[in-house]
Amino acid sequence: MFLTKKKISKQFRIIIFFICICCFLGCNASKKDTSKIEKDNGIIVGFSQIGAESAWRTCNTRSVQEAAAARGVQLVYDNAEQKQENQIKALRSFIAYQVDVIVFVPIVTDGWDNVLQEARDAGIPVLVTDRKIDVENQSLYAGFIGTDSLKEGRNAGQFVLDTFESKRDKDHINIVELFGTEGSSVALGRAEGFREVLKDHPEYRIIYSKSGDFLRSRGYELAIEFLEMYDDIDVIYSHNDGMTLGAIEAMEEKGLRPGKDIVIITIDAQQAAIDALRGGKVNCVIECNPKTGPEIIELAEKLAAGESIPRLQYVHEEVFYETDDLSLIEPRGY
Template sequence: MTLTRRTFLGAAAAASCAAALPAIAAKPLTIGFSQVGAESEWRTANTASIKDATRRAGINLKFADAQQQQQNQVKAIRSFIAQRVDIIAFSPVVETGWETVLREAKNAKIPVILTDRAVKVSDPSLYVSFIGSDFVEEGRRAGKWLLDYAKKNGDKPLNIVELQGTTGAAPANDRKKGFAEAIASNPKLKIIRSQTGDFTRAKGKEVMEAFLKSEGKHINVLYAHNDDMAIGAIQAIEEAGLKPGKDIVIVSIDGVRGAFEAMKAGKLNVTIECNPLLGPILVQTAQEVAAGKPVSKRITVNEGVFPAEVAAKELPNRRY
């Protein structure tokens, strides 16, 4: 009996036929996700959260690792479009250069959700929502902690070296901006060198070695845009015969387990949390978008500030 013929049956007969037919299972949601890469402890936790949350929700996840290359992400997004996924989500390597491929997704009527990092586009309708942190505020929190530290320690001049994240990436741009805004109120706090460490431990160590060679004992503070670069820098500081956390105060961002271990060992002074566990929020947002429900354009996660004094107590509670 065809569906067309059923529409002409009486209500009782139709109900009887419907009861006899097997239930048709709803098609599982398919999400295409392009990840930046695996450059840090934070990113590993972020990927695990997304994979775990989609698996638990019964979502079909198509995952692509961009290995920190924008062209790889563009290629992955176009592949997702060709495969007609229900939702595209990605954490962009850099902020700019997305207009064309996002317009292709929009023309294909595939909603796009940004996670962790934002993009700069002329048309905000090219994506439906951004899920992540307020990177400017993270930079401000790092700067405010250093202002308080300076005040408690005699308000002496402090020379700062800065390990920036990937050039052009939203967290690198915003964490630099927020930190600079915060320390501007104290002219005794001065950034004397600033260079990208690409958010990696190896590059953080390499750049810190260069800072130490050029600036030596003039360095009082290291501000790292993420914990992995800070941990790499700690190795360089120790190899130079200095004590990290004492000879050079270290302020970093992310709040990963390795940072808490470094703080417990007295080698790092404070970490500003950037929560990587975005999987459950992504799943909920994707389900709402697929159901045609309105979602917030920007969804910000809750985060804290963790100085070394609380590291031992907090370490057992860290999930990443």
């Protein structure tokens, strides 16, 4: 069981944190947001986000920040800028200044055992969100809340089967996969779930799979590459909307019709992807819900109070198909 330290007053901890974090992190205002620490009686939550690489990620961060403000929770926010070493440094700073709860989005699955043991030794519970981790001692963190990447991959695979089920004019269906960040649980889950559905159908072949690191620019670069390598591509399965939009740009530059010449499946459900679905440039959009802030803060409050939480909690997600009544989809907000 995690025990919250009470020897130092909340206000004193906040003052010390605010003074020392400037020294510890070099007062880099472009990277860290510690200026809005309020002196009230709410719990203190250290939140380490992996970055701001997409509209999805920005929405996810905003959701947590808004939920914390609404509940009177003091949120100390850190942007790791896609570097695990930055994130470990941030977690250690949270431990040093005795926040009540640590919440973090792990960039990759491995390499967290030592810092989480330090948090456990300090009596600070840890909540993992969005991406999962792999540690030897599962008790090093209290629980996970986020999206089900394995299910997202399965939904993508099932759409491919359903789409080409009646098309018997080809011996093989050639699939290109734009993979997410190497070593991240979401990329691994989306790849595994997709292959799980297709494993008994050898006619569906993944002819190209490379990491685009969830970035639009990399999606564009990879599309330029695979469009030069292959003339016969039936499906593009992209692990996120950013890479998808980059690939669409590259296709259109080559005179191809996205969604018609090549079937496109994407994950996230940003507004831009829904607009592309409406425009016939994408055939299936699988939601990855970023608006997890209220659930995260509720779980953090329970942990701070010494209560137990579920080990695994998934948020609700939907799948949007080209055959749906797309006018019913409400604005995404990201």
